[in-house]
Structure formats: structure tokens, C-alpha cells
Amino acid sequence: MVSVINTVDTSHEDMIHDAQMDYYGLQLATCSSDRTVKIFEVKNGTQRLLTTLDGHEGPVWQVAWAHPKYGRILASCSYDRKVIIWKEHDGHWSKLYEFNDHKSSVNSLSWAPHTLGLAFACGSSDGSISVLKHMGDNQWDCQKINNAHSVGCNAVSWAPATVPGSLIEPPSNSYQNNFVRKIASAGCDNLVKIWCEKDGQWIEEDKLDGHTDWVRDCAWAPSVGLPDSKIASCSQDGRVIVWSSSGKDGVWTSKILEKFEDVVWHVSWSLTGDILAVSGGNNKVSLWKEGLNGEWTCISEIGKGQSNSNSVCD
Numbered sequence: 001m002v003s004v005i006n007t008v009d010t011s012h013e014d015m016i017h018d019a020q021m022d023y024y025g026l027q028l029a030t031c032s033s034d035r036t037v038k039i040f041e042v043k044n045g046t047q048r049l050l051t052t053l054d055g056h057e058g059p060v061w062q063v064a065w066a067h068p069k070y071g072r073i074l075a076s077c078s079y080d081r082k083v084i085i086w087k088e089h090d091g092h093w094s095k096l097y098e099f100n101d102h103k104s105s106v107n108s109l110s111w112a113p114h115t116l117g118l119a120f121a122c123g124s125s126d127g128s129i130s131v132l133k134h135m136g137d138n139q140w141d142c143q144k145i146n147n148a149h150s151v152g153c154n155a156v157s158w159a160p161a162t163v164p165g166s167l168i169e170p171p172s173n174s175y176q177n178n179f180v181r182k183i184a185s186a187g188c189d190n191l192v193k194i195w196c197e198k199d200g201q202w203i204e205e206d207k208l209d210g211h212t213d214w215v216r217d218c219a220w221a222p223s224v225g226l227p228d229s230k231i232a233s234c235s236q237d238g239r240v241i242v243w244s245s246s247g248k249d250g251v252w253t254s255k256i257l258e259k260f261e262d263v264v265w266h267v268s269w270s271l272t273g274d275i276l277a278v279s280g281g282n283n284k285v286s287l288w289k290e291g292l293n294g295e296w297t298c299i300s301e302i303g304k305g306q307s308n309s310n311s312v313c314d
Contacts, residue, residue, distance in 0.1 A: 149187025
């Protein structure tokens with residue numbers, strides 16, 4: 001059952017594009033076409049606006065929290081071609097770093113697993129992907145994947161830093177397996193691509209072809225204790241596809257989770273990697289779970305204006 005336990009009045013003056021809880025579930029970051037990022041304290045059914053971050057000059061598409069081992073750090077990306085890294089110190093938020101090396105809208109960003117250091121990837125409408133790593137003293141090293149997607153890149157998602165089936169994370173300096181530094185990306189070329197860092201360079205490792213229109217989002221599932229790697233993707237074509245690979249032969253297989261009647265905007269995995277949340281143009285969020293037979297079942301959904309839903313999806 002999906003239940004709404006709290007509703008936050010953000011007071012944004014335009015459409016909200018993303019909302020992300022922090023690692024501990026105590027603070028909520030939101031971003032909007034009103035060009036602002038807001039951070040709220042959310043607990044015990046109440047909300048309190050902590051700060052409004054002004055710095056973008058266009059709609060802000062996405063926000064993402066870094067792992068708390070690096071402090072309270074939030075990243076935001078925007079139509080203004082910028083990624084801004086914000087950091088909190090003694091209750092005050094300020095701009096830590098601004099990345100503005102893209103020629104068009106930056107549509108998505110994703111922090112790397114914390115064992116790889118403080119690093120993030122971002123994808124742009126200019127078709128390229130940038131991978132940045134903090135080198136100390138607020139210096140960032142940037143690697144660019146040019147022409148990653150023709151027309152544009154809509155989403156990026158880091159692979160977990162664990163081999164499928166592993167119950168522990170590797171040490172932060174481990175580069176001995178193929179799953180340590182990988183990124184999935186989704187593009188306007190109708191493709192999902194897998195990128196792998198080898199010898200300091202990012203190369204295209206695989207190309208997943210299953211959608212017939214722009215791929216709007218992709219999400220690499222957590223893999224701790226799970227036997228396979230999984231990536232979910234969603235598209236303008238209304239399809240949600242789950243891609244799986246055992247890693248032994250490097251072959252990815254696809255399973256169409258569902259064909260929706262409208263565009264699907266976002267997919268997101270649970271922390272355990274066995275439940276997938278899907279949201280789209282039908283103003284609904286649905287939760288899907290894979291059965292022992294490999295079939296995916298909708299276990300719950302909630303629509304606009306509903307407080308909860310305990311019925312299985314139609």
C-alpha cells in the first residue's frame with residue numbers, strides 16, 4: 001500500500017521538477033521552474049523551510065544529495081547550463097562550486113557511490129556527459145564524454161560499487177572489478193548506454209536498444225546481495241523496460257515491465273533494489289515488484305489528489 005504520510009507546501013512559484021529526501025530522511029530538497037532550490041526540515045508530520053537557494057538563471061531540473069560522509073552537500077542542475085554544488089556550514093548554505101562547461105541545458109546529475117570519492121556525473125542537451133571528481137581544496141577534475149547521445153542526454157545514473165551477489169562494498173581504492181566505475185545514460189536517440197572508465201578514459205561499453213522514442217530516465221538498481229545488475233528505463237513511448245545482466249558474459253536482456261498510455265518521466269529503485277517506482281504523464285506513481293517467475297506486478301499506486309491506495313493496479 002502507498003500512503004501519503006506528509007504533504008509539503010513548498011510555496012514554489014512555478015512547476016516543481018524534483019524533490020529528494022536526504023540520506024537520513026530528515027530534510028527535503030525541491031527545485032522548480034521559479035529558478036530556486038528549497039530545503040525543508042520534515043518530521044513528525046510538520047515542515048519548516050530552512051533556506052531558499054538562489055543562483056540559477058533558468059528552471060532547475062534536478063537536485064541530488066551527496067553522501068553525508070562528505071558533509072551536507074547538495075547539487076542542482078538547470079536549463080541555464082550550470083551545475084551548482086551547495087554546502088551547509090553551521091546552519092548556513094552557500095555555493096561551494098559552479099560547473100558551467102556545457103553548451104546547453106544540464107538535464108540530470110547523479111552522485112557516484114561514496115566509496116569512489118566525492119564525484120558526480122551530469123548529462124546535457126548538448127549530447128555530452130561530464131564526470132567530475134573533487135580533488136581537494138575545492139578543485140574538481142573534469143572528464144568529458146563528448147557526443148554521448150545524438151540530440152541530447154536526458155538522464156545519468158551511476159552503477160553501484162559492488163559486484164552483483166556481493167554482500168559488502170569494496171574499499172574506496174578498489175578498481176579490480178568491472179562494476180566499480182560505470183554509468184548508465186538515457187538519450188534523445190532512443191538509447192540507453194553503458195559507460196565504463198578504463199585506463200582513465202570513459203568508453204562506451206554497451207548500447208541498449210529497446211525504446212522507440214526519447215528515453216526520459218534511467219536508474220541503476222542497488223546490487224548488494226542481488227544476483228544480477230538491473231537498470232530501469234522509461235520513455236516517451238510509454239514503455240518501462242528493466243534490463244538485466246549477470247555480469248558473467250556481459251549480455252543485457254530486456255523485459256518490458258509495462259506499456260503505459262502516456263509518457264513515463266521517472267523511474268526510481270528502492271534501497272533494496274527489488275521495488276521500482278514509476279511516475280508519468282498519467283499523474284500517478286506506481287510501485288512494481290518482480291516475482292519469482294520473473295514477471296513484474298504492480299503492487300500499489302497513488303494518483304493526484306489521493307491520500308492512499310491499497311489496491312493492486314489495474
